[in-house]
Amino acid sequence: MLFKLYLSAMAFQKERSAGYLANQMARLFAKGLHERIRPLGLAPAQFMTLLPLWDEDGISQSELVRRLDVEQATMANTLTRMERDGLIERRANPGDGRSQAIHLTPKAKALRDPATVAARAQNEAALADFSEDERQAFLALMRRAIASMHKD
Amino acid sequence: MLFKLYLSAMAFQKERSAGYLANQMARLFAKGLHERIRPLGLAPAQFMTLLPLWDEDGISQSELVRRLDVEQATMANTLTRMERDGLIERRANPGDGRSQAIHLTPKAKALRDPATVAARAQNEAALADFSEDERQAFLALMRRAIASMHKD
DNA sequence: AGAGCTTGAATAGCATGCTATGCAATGATA
DNA sequence: TATCATTGCATAGCATGCTATTCAAGCTCT
Numbered sequence: 001m002l003f004k005l006y007l008s009a010m011a012f013q014k015e016r017s018a019g020y021l022a023n024q025m026a027r028l029f030a031k032g033l034h035e036r037i038r039p040l041g042l043a044p045a046q047f048m049t050l051l052p053l054w055d056e057d058g059i060s061q062s063e064l065v066r067r068l069d070v071e072q073a074t075m076a077n078t079l080t081r082m083e084r085d086g087l088i089e090r091r092a093n094p095g096d097g098r099s100q101a102i103h104l105t106p107k108a109k110a111l112r113d114p115a116t117v118a119a120r121a122q123n124e125a126a127l128a129d130f131s132e133d134e135r136q137a138f139l140a141l142m143r144r145a146i147a148s149m150h151k152d
Numbered sequence: 153m154l155f156k157l158y159l160s161a162m163a164f165q166k167e168r169s170a171g172y173l174a175n176q177m178a179r180l181f182a183k184g185l186h187e188r189i190r191p192l193g194l195a196p197a198q199f200m201t202l203l204p205l206w207d208e209d210g211i212s213q214s215e216l217v218r219r220l221d222v223e224q225a226t227m228a229n230t231l232t233r234m235e236r237d238g239l240i241e242r243r244a245n246p247g248d249g250r251s252q253a254i255h256l257t258p259k260a261k262a263l264r265d266p267a268t269v270a271a272r273a274q275n276e277a278a279l280a281d282f283s284e285d286e287r288q289a290f291l292a293l294m295r296r297a298i299a300s301m302h303k304d
Numbered sequence: 305a306g307a308g309c310t311t312g313a314a315t316a317g318c319a320t321g322c323t324a325t326g327c328a329a330t331g332a333t334a
Numbered sequence: 335t336a337t338c339a340t341t342g343c344a345t346a347g348c349a350t351g352c353t354a355t356t357c358a359a360g361c362t363c364t
Contacts, residue, residue: 012268014203018275018287019181021294023200024221026178027351028301029171030320034352045320048175051166062342068166069176074321076344081319098329098342116164123170125304126297135170138293141286142173145278149180152277179321182350186322197350214312226351228314233349250312250359 018145025126032125036118040111045078046087047115053088053104054112060099082108170297177278184277188270192263197230198239199267205240205256206264212251234260 014020030044037047052059052067065075079102082088087108090100127135166172182196189199204211204219217227231254234240239260242252279287 010268011207012203012271014200015295016291017271018278018291018294019178019185019271020200021291021298022174022178022181023196025294025298025301026171026174028298029174031352032301032304033171034319043319044175048166048172051164055163060342065342070320071322072343073323073345076342078320080344096330096342100343116162119164119169119171126170126301128300129296130293134293137289138297139168139170139173141282141290141293142170142177143167144281145290146173146177146180148280149177149184149278152184183322186349195349212312217312222350223352224313225315225353228312230350232314248312248360252313 022145029122029126033119033122036122037115040114040118041085042087042111042115043081045074046082046085047119049075049078049082050087050104050108050111050115053102053108057104058091058101060093060101062099064102087111174297181274181278185271185274188274189267192266192270193237194263194267195233197226198234198237199271201227201230201234202239202256202260202263202267205254205260209256210243210253212245212253214251216254239263 033044033047037044042050048068049064052064061075061079062072064079065072068075070078079088079090083090086105089103089105091103093099093101127138130138185196185199189196194202200220201216204216213227213231214224216231217224220227222230231240231242235242238257241255241257243255245251245253279290282290
């Protein structure tokens with residue numbers, strides 16, 4: 001197997017790299033979603049942060065970090081921008097002086113339907129020519145890759 | 153089909169959203185790659201930018217933009233950081249006073265092998281439990297989603 | 305030649321993410 | 335109870351990306 005000796009010198013083809021394609025795909029998803037929800041005054045990370053809050057208002061920042069799997073500092077900054085934009089309020093948590101309860105404003109509550117519709121439309125645009133089986137397979141493969149990288 | 157009427161009000165489940173999974177997957181790829189190439193003094197976007205340059209030294213910024221599909225402003229900033237880090241030089245292009253030829257330093261040329269090995273290792277970590285067929289299918293599905301979003 | 309369009313880059317400003325720190329409120333334990 | 339560890343957040347600093355703007359160099363066309 002002589003070719004194995006030359007593996008490290010072989011051209012690294014980005015079109016065949018899962019990481020390269022994942023980056024490009026994620027940027028296109030974010031860009032497309034941003035265009036669709038910009039009229040609502042939302043940015044992608046704000047939409048993502050609203051998802052758990054629409055289901056359960058008043059959870060803490062640390063709970064959001066757990067559910068969305070981003071770093072605490074990232075969430076703190078996103079919440080600051082959402083507060084600035086009138087989407088959330090940080091209220092003192094009576095039970096624990098360290099944590100704050102994140103509450104949605106009426107404005108944020110009203111965005112649930114249109115924002116959800118926009119996000120579904122973006123997913124549909126990406127998977128337009130996928131069959132139902134292909135969609136399920138694609139989601140399953142992404143979940144496995146995520147789980148595999150999470151192990152480290 | 154009454155349920156259709158309630159589609160917009162249905163919970164948007166992030167685990168079933170291709171865009172959400174793509175974002176999470178891309179972040180994990182970038183984080184893992186960054187850890188692996190940090191000892192080389194490289195960041196992910198710098199590695200990506202080196203790929204076309206290792207194949208063809210001296211191309212222009214606009215050519216890099218075309219090959220890597222990022223915005224011109226993004227590339228300009230990445231190149232500024234790479235110049236700062238001693239990876240590239242911007243030289244005047246004799247044929248066209250507007251463009252500059254991007255040339256690799258010996259330091260950048262020497263990083264080709266170890267950086268390529270690191271990137272392959274990250275892809276392998278993500279796809280560790282994928283069969284060869286699954287890997288090919290995964291890459292093909294990502295390329296199709298990218299192409300579909302590119303149409304807009 | 306001169307006006308106007310096109311192209312290649314830089315810069316400003318902002319959103320997302322990450323790591324590293326620092327700090328205050330809790331909790332656990334000797 | 336005094337000390338130490340843990341937990342919840344904020345902030346600083348930086349890398350990537352994007353849009354919008356500006357500027358200079360080339361090109362076109364009359």
